[in-house]
Amino acid sequence: MTLLLLAIGLGAGVLSGIFGIGGGIVIVPALIYFAKMAPQQAAGTSLAALVLPLGAAVGAFNYYRAGQLQLRDALLIAVGMAVGAFAGSWISTNMDGDVLRKAFAVLMVVMAVKMWVG
Template sequence: MTLLLIAIGLAAGVLSGVFGLGGGIIIVPALIYLVKMTPQQAAGTSLAALVIPVGAAVGAVNYYRAGQLHIRDAVLIALGMGVGAFGGSWLATNIDGDILRKAFAVLMVVMAVKLWVG
């Protein structure tokens, strides 16, 4: 189990470094399907892992050095994420896990179509 969790983190780290994603798109589904967590447990575990800023900070250094990081914007997004994560976590822990899983699937499909179509 330890190696599986490290592998999930490694995959999320690589994809986060390349595409700027990881938690919701990689970690949550991996925890649900590979580790057999409920959607709520997966979301909570993913959020807790993202609180530890080491991985993101190390990756962001390369973008900063290349002049591809807007620090002010990142701080403002982080502030919004803090408020949003609090409200979203309250909502997620108060609805049925099956509804949450299906809503997440719909979100991923919508985002995939949007990216594909442009």
């Protein structure tokens, strides 16, 4: 299980570094399907992993050095994410796991179509 979790983190880190995606888009589905976690447990575990910003900070530093980081914007987004994560975690812990899993799948499909169509 330790190697599986390290592999999930490595994959999420690489994709985050390349695409700037949040861990939830990779970590949550991986924890649900490979580590057999409930959706709420996967979301909570993903959020806890993201609380330790070391990986993101190292990746963001490369973007900063290349002049590709808007620090003020990132800080404002972080404040919004903190409030949203609190509200979203309350909603998630009060939802049925199957409904949450399907809602997440719909979100991913909608985002994929939007990215594809442009």
